[in-house]
Amino acid sequence: MRVIEHLVKTLRDSAIFNPEVQVAPSCILWPDKDRQWEAVIPRLQSELAELLVLGEYAPESRTGPAIWLRCVIAGKAPDVTLPADRVPVFYLPGVSRQDLRAIEDCPELLKPLAELQYRGVIWSQANAKDWTIMAFLKSDQGGMGLDVAQDNDAKNAMQLALYRLLDEELELLKGKRLDKDYFNTLLTGGDPVRDLLRWLDLGDAFQATRGANEWKAFVEVCKSQLAFNPQADGVLAGASKLATREGPWHSVWERYSEAPKRYPNIPSRIRQCKPPDLGIFDTPAEKLSGWPQWNDEQEKALQHDLLALSHMPAHEARKRVLELEKAHALRRELVWAELGESPLALAAKHLTVVAEVSKTALAAGSVADLQAMYATQGWRADDAVLSALACVDKAADVDAVTAAVRAIYLPWLEESARYLQKLVDGSSYPGGTIASAKAFAASKGECVLFVDGLRFDAARRLSAVLETRGCQVAEAMSWTALPSVTATGKAAASPVRTKISGADDCDDFEPCVAATGQSLKGGYHLKKLLNDNHWKVLDRTENGNGQGNAWCEFGDIDSEGHARGWKLAKHIDPLLAEIAERIGALLAAGWNSVRVVTDHGWLLMPGKLPTIQMSKDLTDNKWGRCAAIKPGASTSERLYPWFWNPNQQFALADGVSCYGKSVDYNHGGLSLQECLVLDLVVTRTGGMPGKQVAEFIDITWKGLRCTVAVDGQYANLSLDIRTQAGDPASSVVVSVKPLKDNGTASVVVENEELQGHAAFLVLLSPSGELVAEASTVIGGE
Template sequence: MRVIEHLVKTLRDSAIFNSEVQVAPSCILWPDKDRQWEAVIPRLQSELAEMLVLGDYAPENRVGPAIWLRCVIAGKALDVNLPADRVPVFYLPGVSRQDLRAIEDCPDLLKPLAELQYRGVIWSQANAKDWTIMAFLKSDQGGMGLDVAQDKEAKNAMQLALYRLLDEELELLKGKRLDKDYFNTLLTGGDPVRDLLQWLNLGDAFQATRGVNEWKAFVEVCKSQLAFDPQADGVLAGASKLALREGPWHSVWDRYSEAPKRYPNISNRIRQCKPPIFDLFATVESAGGWPQWNQDQEKSLQHDLLTLKHLPAHDARKRVLELDKTHAPRRDLVWADLGESSLALATKQLAVVADVTKTALAAGSISDLQAGYSNQGWRADDAMLAALARVERASDIDAVTTAIRAIYLPWLEESARYLQKIVEGSSYPGGTIASAKPFSASKGECVLFVDGLRFDAARRLTAVLEVHGYEVAEAVNWTALPSVTATGKAAVSPVRSKISGTDDCDDFEPCVAATGQSLKGGYHLKKLLSDNHWKVLDRTENGDGQGNAWCEFGDLDSEGHARGWKLAKHIDLLLAEIAERISALLAEGWSSVRVVTDHGWLLMPGKLPAIPMSKDLTDNKWGRCASIKPGASTSERLYPWFWNPHQQFALADGVSCYGKSVDYNHGGLSLQECLVLDLVVTQGAHISGHPVAEVTDIAWKDSMRCTVAVDGRYANLALDIRMHAGDAETSVVVNIKPFKDNGTASVVVENQDLRGREAFLVLLNASGEVVAEATTVIGGG
């Protein structure tokens, strides 16, 4: 029950009478000499249709003089209709019970009401005194029996906050100390920390949006709870205290950290303040509130990364791991959310590169290389791209590029040369068309060809699909040589057994075995598929789920050639589009989607190494492969063509390119170019009604902060709390938060009025879809 509901009930109950010895009262008189209740009477009139007010004649507001009130209860006032089943309530501002009792001395304007004290009842305390606000709140005889402070400041704050107090739940007030801080907080909307942050963000504009009473209450709350006077001290003094994060300001900082983008001006206000002098031993705890310190740390990290070019690879890797440990705490500060800690974030990925590349892929057999790369090695490629995606400024890009070339390039070169050495002494595991297994497709399977889906990119695609609830089966394969689209696309097609290579081919393009027609341009490949009962779908066509189909979508290779190292910044978007394409195909009824690719690629910011190749020796030269002229003498390693082992070509040593040096290339022999994943995607757990992840623990602490732990596939999931699980508009959290690596996430509910309400915890995938949910009570309980 709300306070206003209790007040209404108490007023109406005062008219209860014993019908055996009494007649029904004609009205309820509510005297209020000090006009304490006057400000909330319009609100009470909305709850009490039978309430009228003594005052100047305004019948539309149910207000009028004493003689008019007499006419109302006599049924003679045609401009007012009162509920027939209710006793009229007359609120008498500026009038005391004693004024009515002293009839001889009663002012003429009140005399028409004087006799009503005998025909009606007076709403008053048990001791016959008028109900003051304080008395009604404290008294357990007809009041609410609450614990209310009685000092002058509490009384003043109580009077100002009465309007908001009416809507408070009575049960939540019991056992709570109602003092000036409580009433001031109530008047400012129940969340002084939020108001303080808005003031720091808006400055003078904040006061302009508040009424006089609300601003006064806000100042009093700050003085009481934070020992800070906004009016006297000013915004910059507040910004400085926020950055220092001392005492009660630590909770203000925590709230700011939850959603710093909601307060875009605060960081600049802190920059206007003079920070303390930080020594070499300053930490996140002592200095992390100052963007100036964070900026200095970024500059220091930038310098340290640039110096890696002078170190041997093993020392550079050790140094990167040290730098990551030093700067890791900065990744949890607001400056990272605001885009001011790019190098600290990139260094987390560089540390993965450093850790993985400590183990060389330059020992053992082909099987050992495959296992080493499939289990761990691909993570270096993936983390290298992630590091590049984190940085924007040219100086930061230079620093990350330097680190990548110091710790990643030597490992890349070493593993490529070792693979080339093994293949030279035995045979390439990708074989030739003669050794290729027949293509086998299950009923209702659609084959989706993606150009340039490197191993690590395929792993990212798997993660995206699994978050959406699909099941993904991975199979490791070696591409056809050379690792270019002309050779590789046909090699993964369902009609590869009907394709061959001519002895005089110099562009790595095979042909239709039966007719000798080149597959260049794609027409004859599509015709061959159609002739062999494969439906060929265009980029936007989903088919009908019947038989088998071939389609092509997603071209990471073209993006790589066009963008160079900046492919790293766009690859997640490209993979998301591929995932959407797969989802559309499965939704159309295909039993599975098999994702195949032609080759991987090498990417190196600052350009891959280049080696010369004489034009006189080659018929055709691509990035990392070249067709040697018949009869030409060369010291280059020669490899058999997948489509015709009698036709040989040269591959560049290590990770070098023939001719012009570029950031992105392929066509050679390396794990990154030649070891790929085939994916078979089917409707999975989420689609069949089982959650991708499951909530295992819910803990409310620090008032309105909720920490949730989950089990399952929680990578790329985020946590929200909603009043209705399926409606994003009913979210009640300050900021939706992603789950950390340990499977936990923490969110804050700002609105204190929601405490005790039941709500839904929802887990969201990368597309904002709800993949799991659980119920909770806001604030705990």
């Protein structure tokens, strides 16, 4: 029962009578000499249709003079209608019980009510005194029997907060000390820390949105709980205390850390304050991490240290990267990282992976050994380079990450490419030629999706995204056709490759239809060849019906790489998400499986790949990493047979160099990154009964903070709490949080009034799709 419901019941119960010895009272008189209840009377009138007020004539608000109230009782007031089954209640502001009793001395305007004290009843305490707010809250005889502080500060705060108190649950107030802090907190909305952060964020604009009473209560709460006076001390003093995080301000900082993006102006407020001297603390990182200025200095220092790697041998640079990661890892847990102010600290995590992986050179053993080492660990270096570059935007930060990548990754990349090229002579390339290629074996109801430039590490990322969406993914390694360019590789990945060949005089790596000699350049004859061999060709938006077999092309990874250079790293995930959506649509259309194939990988090096020169007199056609040699020309370049016609030979650039113009992104040569790729066969999870993609294995509440542990395929998932599982708008958390590497996450429900309400824990994919859900009770059972 709410306080207002108890008050209404108490008022109405005062009219209870014994019909055997009494007549029904004509009204209930509610005297209030000090007008303590006056502010909440409009609120009470919404609950008490029979409540009328003594005052100036205003029948629309059920208010009027004493003679009008007499007319209401007599049924002679046509401008007001009262419930027939209720005794009228007359609220008398400024009038005491004694005023009514002293009939001779009471004002003329009040005299019409005097005799009602005999025909009606007066709502009063057991000792016949009028009900004050304090008495009603404290008294256990007709009141609520609560523990209320009686000092003046508490009384003043109680008076101001009365309209909020009316809606509180009576049971929750039992056993609670109601003092000035409680009433002030109630008046400010029940969440003083949130209000303090909003004040720090909005400054004077916050006070402008508050009434005088609410602002006064807010100031009193801050003085009591934080020993801080917003009115006198000002916003910058508060910002300084927030950054220092000492004493009670530590909990304020923790609250800010949970959702710093909700208070976008706080960092600039703190920047206006002078931070303490770095040298006065034994553990400066712990003491100064609340200051964005300190984080800025740390970023500048890391920037300087990464740039310095360009002057070190690779092995020393890798060691230094590991040291820098140890020094800066803490900053990834701070609000400055979430606010995008620690890009290099974020990049350091990925550079550490590059340093660790590149310690082991891919320059030993057979081609099969290289393949195994790359598939196990080596690809992670390529992936981590992309992740590190994706962290930075500013030119100075890009330069710092570029210096690190070139110091620790480029030597490893170059060494592995040269070793692979040394192993592979003209006849031992594992990708072989069309003569050794196997016929394409397609299963019934399979759709083949060609993605241009799906490098090994990108395919691994795509596989992870698909698994979070509930798909099963089988991976199979393969080697691309040489040279590793689209003209050669796309046809080699197609289901009709055995019906394609290469002309003896071809110098652009474009094969042709074996039966007719028609070039596949432009794509028309490849599509016709597919159609003629019972493969339906789908356009980019067509899904088909799942019958027979189909071929479609989708994804812009290669074109984006050529256009953007190193910035492909910042766009690779959205590109892969689009591909995953396309696969999902194909499976939803009824295809039993989607086989993802590609033509080649690529090299990516910020600061540009190295270059070598080749005389134009030796080549018919020169691409970035490969060149067609003129018939009869003599060259020292290592020559390789063309996949489509071994009689045609071409040169590949040594190591990871490019012929001619230097660029960040290129392909066409011989390296693990360009030539070793993954084919993916994607199916729905229907073939795995009983196995969930991800599931909650532990749910723990501590106050309004919920921590969960998840098992299964939880990579890239995020945690939310909603009142309706399928409705994003029903989220009740401060912010949605991604699951950590160990499958845990923690979120906070901000609205304390939701404690005890039922809700749903939901896991979300990167695209916002609902992956799993579990019911819970906010705050715990």
